[in-house]
Amino acid sequence: xxxSKRTYRRLALAAAVGMLAAGVTTAATxxxxxxxxxxxxxxxxxxxxxxxxGWGSPPKATDVMSATGTTQFTMAxxxxxxxxxxxxxxSRALTGGNDQSTIxxxxxxxxxxxxxxxxxxxxxxxxxxSSASALAGAYQKVIDAYQLKSIDIDIEASEFENATxxxxxxxxxKTVKQKNSGIKVYVTFGTTTTGPDANxxxxxKRGATAGLDVDGWAVMPFDFGQGSIDMAGATxxxxxxxxxxxxxxxxxxxxxxxxxxxxxxxxxxxDVAGETISLNNFKNMVSYAKSHHLARVSFWxxxxxxxxxxxxxxxxxxxxxxxxxxxxxxxxxxxx
Numbered sequence: 001x002x003x004s005k006r007t008y009r010r011l012a013l014a015a016a017v018g019m020l021a022a023g024v025t026t027a028a029t030x031x032x033x034x035x036x037x038x039x040x041x042x043x044x045x046x047x048x049x050x051x052x053x054g055w056g057s058p059p060k061a062t063d064v065m066s067a068t069g070t071t072q073f074t075m076a077x078x079x080x081x082x083x084x085x086x087x088x089x090x091s092r093a094l095t096g097g098n099d100q101s102t103i104x105x106x107x108x109x110x111x112x113x114x115x116x117x118x119x120x121x122x123x124x125x126x127x128x129x130s131s132a133s134a135l136a137g138a139y140q141k142v143i144d145a146y147q148l149k150s151i152d153i154d155i156e157a158s159e160f161e162n163a164t165x166x167x168x169x170x171x172x173x174k175t176v177k178q179k180n181s182g183i184k185v186y187v188t189f190g191t192t193t194t195g196p197d198a199n200x201x202x203x204x205k206r207g208a209t210a211g212l213d214v215d216g217w218a219v220m221p222f223d224f225g226q227g228s229i230d231m232a233g234a235t236x237x238x239x240x241x242x243x244x245x246x247x248x249x250x251x252x253x254x255x256x257x258x259x260x261x262x263x264x265x266x267x268x269x270x271d272v273a274g275e276t277i278s279l280n281n282f283k284n285m286v287s288y289a290k291s292h293h294l295a296r297v298s299f300w301x302x303x304x305x306x307x308x309x310x311x312x313x314x315x316x317x318x319x320x321x322x323x324x325x326x327x328x329x330x331x332x333x334x335x336x
Contacts, residue, residue: 045114045150048072056303056315070332071111077119084129118154132171150184191219195241208249216295218262227274232284262296267327268318
């Protein structure tokens with residue numbers, strides 16, 4: 001069994017002291033110094049922007065890695081094929097297609113992925129699978145296909161609004177946690193400017209009651225429908241509200257609760273008129289995340305992380321003046 005980093009540092013320090021006492025040259029002890037400064041890799045799912053291969057002129061993932069330094073991606077979306085069977089976007093084969101080749105290329109370049117289930121549109125597994133055990137089996141099929149270290153449940157629309165389905169998702173995720181040691185589970189949902197709405201609060205409370213250890217409850221702080229507002233301020237307020245909900249439901253301190261929450265923003269113009277998240281807004285949000293050591297920070301989407309060209313397709317560009325991958329570069333610097 002490998003030594004823990006703490007044990008290694010302690011033993012290395014003791015060895016260095018011993019060599020100095022024995023008159024060994026300082027040059028010899030210096031050889032161990034780089035080992036002391038090594039940092040652990042970021043937790044899987046901590047900072048992966050959403051990449052969608054279904055539309056929006058998706059960029060080549062390895063080019064993004066080279067340009068930004070990012071090593072994590074959140075691959076969207078895993079949906080139902082009409083029954084309790086997972087397919088990319090509900091139609092593309094689970095394995096063997098462009099989605100798998102993209103994941104393979106990311107891993108070959110030293111990166112990894114979190115697969116996201118759900119999203120706003122399409123058939124949701126949480127609704128199409130008739131029981132928690134069946135839903136857990138659908139999740140497991142994807143986990144096994146890609147040997148995943150983390151998954152994201154982006155629960156929206158009717159899947160989010162139905163109490164029976166919310167409970168089914170919670171119970172299925174508890175099974176996933178029990179069967180996959182060390183897997184990171186993130187749950188992402190919409191929010192008000194002050195935190196989760198009634199459905200969001202209910203979802204968190206159901207998770208706590210079931211004893212589900214979610215690694216990161218994350219809100220999507222955009223599409224508020226309030227026109228032009230301070231989006232950085234609204235994001236902080238929304239996450240603060242989520243933190244309070246999680247702290248209350250799980251009996252955690254404020255600091256511990258912050259470490260169990262996060263957010264997934266949207267870059268540039270959102271789906272609502274008047275709402276814009278500037279690069280400075282996003283930098284402010286990430287600084288806030290660093291100050292509270294949030295469990296997950298992401299944004300929708302990498303496909304949009306560039307200014308618009310001749311067209312103005314909101315799925316393929318941000319709608320603001322920016323450099324290519326500016327938001328991804330900021331996110332890549334988030335290490336918790």
